[in-house]
Amino acid sequence: MPFSLFTSSTVHLPDLITDLGLILVTAAIAVVVFRKLKQPLVLGYLVAGFLASTNFHFFPTVKDHHSIEVWAEIGVIILLFSLGLEFSFKKLLKVGGTASVTALTQIFAMVFLGYYAGRFMGWENINSIFLGVILSISSTTIILKAFDELGVKSQKFAGNVIGALIVQDIVAILMMVLLSTIAVSQQFSGTKLLLSLLKLFFFLSIWFISGIFFIPTLLKKLKQLLSDEMLLIISLALCLTMVIFAANVGFSPALGAFIMGSIIAETNEAEHIEHLVKPVKDLFGAIFFVSVGMLINPNTLVEYAFPVMLLTLLTIFGQSISSTIGTLLSGQPLKESIQTGMSLSQIGEFSFIIATLGASLNVTSDFLYPIVVAVSAVTTFTTPFMIKFATPTAEIIESKLPKKWIKKIELYSANTQAIKTVSTWQKVIRAYIIQVALFSIIIFAIILLSKHLLLPIMEDIPYGNILTAIITFIVLAPFLWALSLKRVATNDVKELLKNKKYYGPVIVLILLRIAIALLFIGMMLNNLFSPSIALLAFVISVFIMTLFPKRINKLYQKIENRFITNYNQRENTFKKINRNNLSPWDGHMAGFTISAESDFAGKTLEELRIRETIGVNIAFIKRGGLNICVPSKDEKLYPNDEINVIGTDEQVKEFTNYLEVHKIKIEEDESEITLQQFELIDNDCVGKTIKESGIREKTNGLVVGVEHNGRRILNPESNLILSKNDIIWIVGDKKKIRSFLEQ
Known part of the structure; x- marks a missing residue:
């Protein structure tokens, strides 16, 4: 049966593909x-x-x-x-x-x-x-x-x-x-x-x-x-x-x-x-x-x-x-x-x-x-x-509004951006609330995971509820310690305790944190044991907490340090730079990337004179994994550098246009690169070195091989002397090579 491009049956495509x-x-x-x-x-x-x-x-x-x-x-x-x-x-x-x-x-x-x-x-x-x-x-x-x-x-x-x-x-x-x-x-x-x-x-x-x-x-x-x-x-x-x-x-x-x-x-x-x-x-x-x-x-x-x-x-x-x-x-x-x-x-x-x-x-x-x-x-x-x-x-x-309205708006803006004073007692209360809320959420989540994920897995194992309690308590211990005993707002609390009237409130705050921690221990044990056994386990848990406070504290510090490091990982790249530190003025920080076509590449900041020309400062340069804060005048810019500049909206806009202007105009090159060989018979190049022959300049190419007396030399040195009947291999512009050979 002869093959036909158009058969009676067609392949069925799913509607998903045709619709997409x-x-x-x-x-x-x-x-x-x-x-x-x-x-x-x-x-x-x-x-x-x-x-x-x-x-x-x-x-x-x-x-x-x-x-x-x-x-x-x-x-x-x-x-x-x-x-x-x-x-x-x-x-x-x-x-x-x-x-x-x-x-x-x-x-x-x-x-x-x-x-x-x-x-x-x-x-x-x-x-x-x-x-x-x-x-x-x-x-x-x-x-x-x-x-x-x-x-x-x-x-x-x-x-x-x-x-x-x-x-x-x-x-x-x-x-x-x-x-x-x-x-x-x-x-x-x-x-x-x-x-x-x-x-x-x-x-x-x-x-x-x-x-x-x-x-x-x-x-x-x-x-x-x-x-x-x-x-x-x-x-x-x-x-x-x-x-x-x-x-x-x-x-x-x-x-x-x-x-x-x-x-x-x-x-x-x-x-x-x-x-x-x-x-x-x-x-x-x-x-x-x-x-x-x-x-x-x-x-x-x-x-x-x-x-x-x-x-x-x-x-x-x-x-x-x-x-x-x-x-x-x-x-x-x-x-x-x-x-x-x-x-x-x-x-x-x-x-x-x-x-x-x-x-x-x-x-x-x-x-x-x-x-x-x-x-x-x-x-x-x-x-x-x-x-x-x-x-x-x-x-x-702005031009139509009464000037007194404009002044009132400016005054209000300046006042709202000013630093507001907060009392020491307010700082302490806020710190304690954040501490209790944060660790209560973490502890409650661990208890829920223990009840709904860990306990069902351990149910079929002998003493599974005891193993569940031990594992859960080990995971909870550093957070229970942080909730109940970790020092909070230490300097502010010391400031408060200089006044005797704050002794009572501070002690109440500490006791309240301990009570909440004990409540969570009871909640965890109540999910796993009967009331009588849970009470015994509660006493044992509290005893362990008081017996190994330094080890539990050390474990918590490791967890906290890891979290803080991760949380600030990206920000540490920009340390010492605050994007909003110019809020009373119109200045702010904006990011740009130096393109591969920019003629900024390879020049120092002193040569570019960006601050003198536009009025902006380069505050930060990110180059791959290298971060350069407040670069010196001798620092060079390279393609794909990420830079952060500080300036007003008008200056930043002008700098954006400045970057566009300073892109190298690349003309389309229609030349065709080819690898071609030819034999030296009667040519001005005979008896000269490759460098003296001018082949590179005349062909816009490279001599990549020479066959001399049956011996092949790949990528020859520029001081190699060319002889009659040598076979030369050149990589270069096809038209220019042809023109060179026709001379």
């Missing part, structure tokens, strides 16, 4: 078109999704929506993992005051406005509640993409925006817990909400503490063995492991991804992992936004055109104004407050997740999701323009 291929093709076309139009790529993905959906019949459409939803969920996970990698909890603490006030002001204002907007349009109570929460969360992905495309990520206000986004994401998780409680019970239950929040706080603390203790150590130990491939696999494995844990205890998988990213962000491998994960993030992020675009129903949009317009205006102006007010209240200058507020004027991925939550719980109406997508699409389009025109808007407002 369709999504990526439409996404690729959208990327090219929207990049050409200089519009946000996220908007292009939404349009691509709309074109590939069943609502638009002129193009092929996806067949299996469930598989696409799975891909989209993976996209959300990778996006939030990447967010955690770039902006850790430690960074949030550094801008915590500004970020928290800005985010919370915006969230409360938008929840209020969104709820009453829904009621104004005649929506049901539950739809209005979900709407308020949806409109309160800005889009991290859209803002970061816009910052990158506009080149403002290094400006000072960007740090405030990013801190506010992280606070918003955390609050969004809390509100999802609240909404789930309301949706299931159809009423607001304060007790259930409080329990849910305590549960969230407990698991967040445990995940973060255990992650910081183990993961940086793991990556450090494996550093010599890790290739890029292994590091990518390990980081994604850690991400998905935390996602599984989060889902199993009843939280959003996105929360688990974010937590793991923030943990890895404290390691020295954070930037490397972020670079490796970026292509994966871009791929699944595109799939996520395309899948969101598929949910846009034009009929619904036409029917609900008024709500879309109203909510779009409410989002743009409501978020801008509320965020600006929040940033002003936190003590930031007017210009930065307006820049921050106008940057946060959109909704995005978390809004989609919250809308999906309402739909999955069957508590929101079908029209809510497409309306949310439409509002997100419009605000995605307007975001770059809002960011771009934020500075001119701030300048106009």
